[in-house]
Amino acid sequence: MPSNEQMDALFAEARKAADFAYAPYSKFRVGAALLAEDGSVFSGCNVENRSFGLTICAERNAIWQGVARGKRFFTALAISTPDSDEPVGPCGACRQVLSEFMDPSAAIRFGGSGAARVDTTMGELLPHDSLHELAKF
Numbered sequence: 540m541p542s543n544e545q546m547d548a549l550f551a552e553a554r555k556a557a558d559f560a561y562a563p564y565s566k567f568r569v570g571a572a573l574l575a576e577d578g579s580v581f582s583g584c585n586v587e588n589r590s591f592g593l594t595i596c597a598e599r600n601a602i603w604q605g606v607a608r609g610k611r612f613f614t615a616l617a618i619s620t621p622d623s624d625e626p627v628g629p630c631g632a633c634r635q636v637l638s639e640f641m642d643p644s645a646a647i648r649f650g651g652s653g654a655a656r657v658d659t660t661m662g663e664l665l666p667h668d669s670l671h672e673l674a675k676f
């Protein structure tokens with residue numbers, strides 16, 4: 540279980556990643572940072588496209604970054620949405636993809652530009668995940 544200080548550091552990485560967002564259409568920047576089992580950190584931002592359906596969220600971008608470097612298991616995730624005052628959680632599609640590489644107990648923190656933070660877990664964001672065990676076959 541990552542410490543509060545580790546989650547703060549992860550959130551700071553997510554905030555930095557949000558500055559790389561390519562979001563000319565929504566103007567809504569998102570940054571995500573994932574902590575891998577070995578302590579390494581992988582971040583991602585949202586990358587929009589003029590063909591809107593091709594937009595990729597920050598959370599899935601971060602997963603691709605880690606998996607493309609050989610990581611398969613992440614213990615924590617932080618998400619920063621500096622263009623909203625309040626915290627904004629991951630979309631449904633990202634919750635499904637994250638659950639492929641994170642246990643239900645994995646820590647997730649998200650926050651906007653205000654002081655409020657939501658601290659939750661993968662299992663709370665994707666409850667009754669009956670597909671989870673499939674990954675072990």
Ligand code: THU
Pocket residue numbers: 562565567568569584585586587594595596597598628629630633
């Ligand atoms: N977005 C993310 O990057 N992550 C989420 O969980 C929610 C939405 C992006 C997609 C799009 O570029 C912008 O935020 C507005 O929806």
